[in-house]
């Protein structure tokens with residue numbers, strides 16, 4: 001078997017060789033861990049799949065096709081945008097009958113270890129578990145999840161689990177859009193539990209909260225007094241606080257931390273209407289408390305389904321998603337518009353030298369944006385404004 005270098009079909013037309021990657025040829029006729037029988041087997045990595053191939057493959061639970069579909073979504077090539085959206089439209093009726101759980105916590109809190117323990121437990125109980133990562137830092141660091149993937153060794157080998165690392169590059173908004181689509185694709189492929197991991201560094205939590213039903217914050221002991229840098233805002237998003245590493249000598253401290261958190265929670269707004277957020281303890285290493293926290297998730301689901309809040313929140317989340325996609329599109333168009341870009345460059349210089357007040361600068365920029373908004377994007381204005389690209393583009 002030979003591996004080869006080839007251009008993936010999602011590479012932008014005018015891109016250079018930096019997009020080339022090494023691909024191992026799959027073996028003909030071998031399915032990749034899916035449960036059901038009928039399924040499309042790509043004959044080679046280069047073979048193009050039609051929309052029907054993707055749809056049938058995903059609905060049959062074919063992991064290889066699922067992974068390729070996700071890659072299609074993560075591609076920024078405009079010619080992929082339309083088929084990708086059509087695929088989502090077709091798959092949407094097959095999504096939703098699931099539970100989506102977000103897991104956050106500072107690096108080292110034990111998120112990956114916890115997901116491995118919980119994921120294996122759920123797979124053994126007959127669930128199919130998808131693990132996604134939303135890593136707001138991945139565009140800077142080049143992605144930190146690879147190390148995690150090797151850590152989730154048992155789960156990644158489990159035939160009922162699917163682990164997808166964070167899409168790298170792009171804005172956090174872009175990452176969310178892709179993560180939400182990835183989540184829907186996984187659900188259509190039959191994964192009934194979706195675990196979304198995010199690093200507790202700020203923005204990521206709100207993003208993940210907007211995608212999930214249940215939000216779990218993993219914390220460590222010795223935290224009660226200063227809440228170990230976790231902002232009150234994050235605690236207020238939580239549906240449960242889980243003090244991890246409650247094992248060995250640390251067990252006592254964990255119980256103390258649990259009591260401290262419960263005291264703090266008493267004074268905060270709960271993350272979900274009609275639900276009381278509490279603190280629990282577990283050891284992701286020994287597995288103690290993992291089944292109990294899942295019981296909490298199930299109890300939560302029962303309660304919010306009864307109250308109607310479950311569906312209402314999903315509906316509101318979808319609407320917020322629509323809004324954020326529209327905003328992102330507008331922002332991109334503004335950023336790409338040469339007249340706005342030129343104005344922005346000009347204003348930057350004048351603000352720096354103090355030639356213009358911030359308020360006046362904002363006014364000028366707004367004027368340029370409003371003017372540009374009624375012009376087709378990327379058409380230079382008649383006064384010959386040069387095309388300026390941002391360094392952040």
Ligand SMILES: Nc1nc2c(ncn2[C@@H]2O[C@H](COP(=O)(O)OP(=O)(O)O)[C@@H](O)[C@H]2O)c(=O)[nH]1
Pocket residue numbers: 105106107108109110111112113114148151244245246247282283284285286
């Ligand atoms: N003693 C103990 N160690 C744990 C536990 N959970 C995770 N760890 C360890 O904590 C470290 C960080 O865990 P990891 O899952 O990578 O944290 P993440 O950065 O939040 O994903 C690893 O060395 C784990 O083995 C636990 O419940 N008990």
Ligand SMILES: [Mg+2]
Pocket residue numbers: 111112148
């Ligand atoms: Mg991790």
